[in-house]
Amino acid sequence: MSVKSNLESIRDTLDELMAADDRIMIIGEDVEQGGVFRATDGLFKKYGVDRVIDSPLAESSIVGVSIGASLNGLRPIAEIQFADFILPAVNQIISEAAKLRYRSGGDWSCPIVIRAPYGGGIHGGLYHSQSMEQMFAHIPGLKVVAPATPYDMKGLLRAAALDPDPVIYFEHKRTYRLIRGEVPDTPYEIRIGEAIVRREGDDLTVFSYGLAMHMCLEAAEKVASETGIECTVVDLRTLLPLDRETILETAKATGKILIVHEDNLTCGIGAEVAALIGEHAFEYLDGPIMRLGGPDVPAVPFNHVLEEFYMPSPAKITTAIRTLAAY
Amino acid sequence: MASAVRMPQLGESVTEGTVVRWLKQPGEHVAEDESLAEIETEKVNVEIPSPFEGTLTELLVPEGETVAVGVVIATIDTGLATQPGSVQPPAIAPASQLPENAPPAATSVSEVLRKSPVATFSATGPLAPAGVAHGMFSTGESGLERPSPENGQPALAPRGDETAEQVPHTAAKAQNAIGVARYSPAVLRLASEHGIDLAAIQGTGLGGRISRKDVQALVNSGAIVRGILPDEGSRTQSDATALAPAGSEVVQEMQRSFAAPESAASDLFRHADGAGLPAEARPAQAVGDDEVLEPLTATRRAIAAHMSRSVQKSPHAWMMVEVDLSPLVAYRQQIKNGFRESEGIDLSYLPFMIKATVAALKLYPRLNSSWSDAGIVLKRRINIGIAVDTPAGLVVPVIKDADRLSISGLARAVSDLATRARARKLRIDDIEGGTFTVDNVGPIGSIISQPIINQPQCAIVTMESIVKRPVVIADAIAIRSMMNCCISFDHRIVDGGDIGPFMNALKQNLEKMGDGTPVF
Secondary structure, eight states, X not given: OEEEEHHHHHHHXXXXXXXXXXXXXXXXXXXXXXXXXXTTTTHHHHHOTTTEEEOOSOHHHHHHHHXXXXXXXXXXXXXXXXXXXXXXXXXXXXXXXXXXXXXXXXXXXXXXXXXXXXOOSSSOOTTSOOOOHHHHTTOBTBEEEOOOSHHXXXXXXXXXXXXXXXXXXXXXXXXXXXXXXXXXXXXXOOOTTOOEEEEOOSSEEEEEOHHHHHHHHHHHHHHHHHHOXXXXXXXXXXXXXXXXXXXXHHHHHHSOEXXXXXXXXXXXXXXXXXXXXXXXXXXXXXXXXXXXXXXXXXXXXSSHHHHHHHSOOHHHHHHHHHHHHHO | OEEEEEOXXXXXXXXXXXXXXXXXXXXXXXXXXXXXXXXXXXXXXXXXXXXXXXEEEEEOSOTTOEEETTOEEXXXXXXXXXXXXXXXXXXXXXXXXXXXXXXXXXXXXXXXXXXXXXXXXXXXXXXXXXXXXXXXXXXXXXXXXXXXXXXXXXXXXXXSSTTXXXXXXHHHHSTTOSOTTOOOHHHHHHHHHHTOOGGGXXXXXXXXXXXXXXXXXXXXXXXXXXXXXXXXXXXXXXXXXXXXXXXXHHHHHHHHXXXXXXXXXXXXXXXXXXXXXXXXXXXXXXXXXXXXOOOOOHHHHHHHHHHHHHHHHSOEEEEEEEEEOHHXXXXXXXXXXXXXXXXXXXXXXXXXHHHHHHHHHHHOGGGSEEEETTEEEEOSSOOEEEOEEETTEEEOOEETTGGGOOHHHHHXXXXXXXXXXXXXXXXXXXXXXXXXXEEEOGGGTOSSOOOOOOTTBSEEEXXXXXXXXXXXXXXXXXXXXXEEEEEXXXXXXXXXXXXXXXXXXXXXXXXXXXXXXXXX
């Protein structure tokens, strides 16, 4: 057991996976040099040019090559430098990777992992701050995970790498060095599709993931110490498929639901979670299902003040918790 | 300067009114005679006009509450009338400016938030707080989730949440901002599982809303009477009173009930709508396992009070005559299709009955009167009340100046009043001023009935079922269409000697009707 940052956990897990399975290879922009966030630091030196491949600045080819490699027996882990850049690869992901198993009647599958650092709060401006998860969470045939802690980074990356089908692995870049935690040194998997209850309380249930989930935990502690309002905080971890069982169970327990994400509010993950609860836990609801999402503006602004306004924060979450608790 | 708006007297013998809906909110400018609120009285709903021009400052009666005539229900600041809309009354200052102990000011939370979206909710922009105050299932508000242009994309958030912190605080103070009778699915489910009467619980949620935790606390407290749930037997009654602050009628009743501990809790939890019952009307015993308590509607309660009062007040005497309606039956049969075609409404026997009654009243005006201690008040106008059965209960709208109407005019008046009565669209004016009542009980299959006088009138006459019977005419037996007419009359005003001639006049008027009776 050692304490690692989210980034360290990802890097060490990649190393661990590659050491154990020589089918696993990495492809992406500047990955030979360790990548812009240093997630592949040292791997080129250790595993060589055949397994850590620098790609051109062409995301559709990064994913397309990965798909081809997977069909030929390899286990590619593609790195999209910023999730913002994933758009040129969307055709490959949605029309090819997500559909291979389906269109071949189960004869073929596409075991690739696409890692994509997402989210704002790092003064990255319009092209380095977007949240793209909602787009892929809509696509059957894909799995979408968004781990928030070093422990989950490892467990879900391993599960993603071993999964027989395509997995989009979203890493909130603001948490890379911000969040640290204990990570076992031995290999383990976290089953894709399992949420986790991070905190228990009987006043209301907060659903979140990624960076916002940490803010929810902070806000929950704050309201608990100041007003005695006790929140359950659920880290969704996997966005497709959602953990319906945990969502409904924890929603029913309090009847008051707050869903928080950094992504734009409209048609975000919160909409799906709210709909699930509204449909399957209606009789347990004790208040309006509330969502706290990013404002529906085209991008996370570069201006620091505006970026701060865009981003979720413990203060905003605290206000929402109190409002809902008082309802 | 603030002027008081009082619950108006909305009709004779109307002593109280229920605020169904406020049409204006504090801070809004109201013109003189602009509708201020929707008020429900015993039988009709009306919109009351504002007596002043000015800015509405306070709503003192929450929606759903019933108050006596004359009680101040709102205040209007007439001093601000010269600059409508430009001046915010203090009660709705932005939440950020509210001192810690700001007066509660019957301002709705949504109002506060709407007036100051930036100060209070900019940080949570898309939460569009208006919906919070009005409840999940409320009407036209935007709801929680849809960003609207004015609050969906707010300006910069204040740092920290010191302003935001006041929101729930203010919210809690804004008592009565929402209807108290709306429960969330969770609350309803719990209440139903545990047999709890929600009307007896004081909520701690926004605007006094009962929350899931309020109900859960009651369940956990063990205050629920044993026997309602099989496994509740071991629980004991405890501090159920603590859940509701003293002062409400229910609680007072509860506290009285607690003197008899066996029935106390069940009284509490089985009373639906117990708050409005006069104390003596409450069952001393709990409603048993095989019984169901149906909550009283305002109409039911009004009928009950009215009937009891009438029987107590007027010594009812009764008589009946038999009427041979054969010619009228044949005549109606002959003209009814044409009437329907030309007039668009059905021609029933009731207009004929009213016509005959009115004519008899013209002969014997003493029956068109009411009792007073100073003397018998004889009425010049003949306004005939007609009893109409509606889903909500009995209502008696009035045909004004029925003596001036033809059969066709009466038919139209009956049709109009009955339709509007069933749609609950009657105006106060429609149910006032009756001087005599005709009750058509034939359709319910009655052949003899004993009606209760519609106070403060002198008498009420019924028309019973028309049935073919063998009758003796000139020593021969004939089959005739016969109808009984019964009358209950106030024996303080008239005697049998007055009623006999009246009823016989009525009988003759009806028996004369037939081929050739003018309908138009």
